[in-house]
Amino acid sequence: MLEIRLHCENCDKHLPNDTDNAMICSYECTFCKDCVDTVLKNVCPNCGGGFEKRPTRPKSQLKKNPPRKDNVLKPNIENVFLKENRTIDPRKR
Template identity: 65%
Template sequence: MLEIRPTCENCNKKLPFDSEEAMVCTFECTYCKDCVELLQHVCPNCGGGFEKRPIRPERLLKKYPVSTTIVYKPVDIEAHLKKLRSQ
């Protein structure tokens, strides 16, 4: 079951359960669309790609609540892009 994390790991933008802006990698690292663009669609944690995070239906939130844990780990964009170029 997806955690549905509440914010972007890079910029800390709020990403509620119904956000159209939320993107996740295979390990559910969560970023907003703007940050995914900056990261050139490559997760800085695992190197995988991103997909749009599914929206959990509101009727299921009581039974399957979303995460309240904020993961805030701003990315050194320059270092990330340099690493991508060297691969």
Template identity: 60%
Template sequence: MLEIRPNCECCDRDLPPESREAMICTFECTFCADCVAGVLGGVCPNCGGEFVPRPIRPAALLAKYPASTKRVLKAEGCGPAEAA
């Protein structure tokens, strides 16, 4: 089950569970659509993977399966992933 993290790891923008601006990679690194397009060039800086829109958990299920409240922020800043 997805954690549904509450913020962009790059700019710390709030990304509530119903946000259509949240993008995730296969490891669930979470970034806003603006950072994915403008800063990251569509590539996750943590794993080098692609991003897809984060699914929205139906509101009726959020009570039973709540979104995470743990904020993750890249302390070293964020930029495009380095080539391997």
């Protein structure tokens, strides 16, 4: 089951379930589109992977499978994966 995180891990921007602004990596790290584009340059600081738009969980399933309540906040100070991966397509990293 995909974990729906409600805040950007970098800037703490609120990312409700139905937003178009939430991006995730293959490990479900969650960031806002602004941070992915301008700060992270499409390189996850936790795993080095790329990002895709987070899907929206159907409203009818939210009661049974609610979003995660606690925040994961790890502001990016230095992305150790950025230098080596920013020019490599995420599917080839």
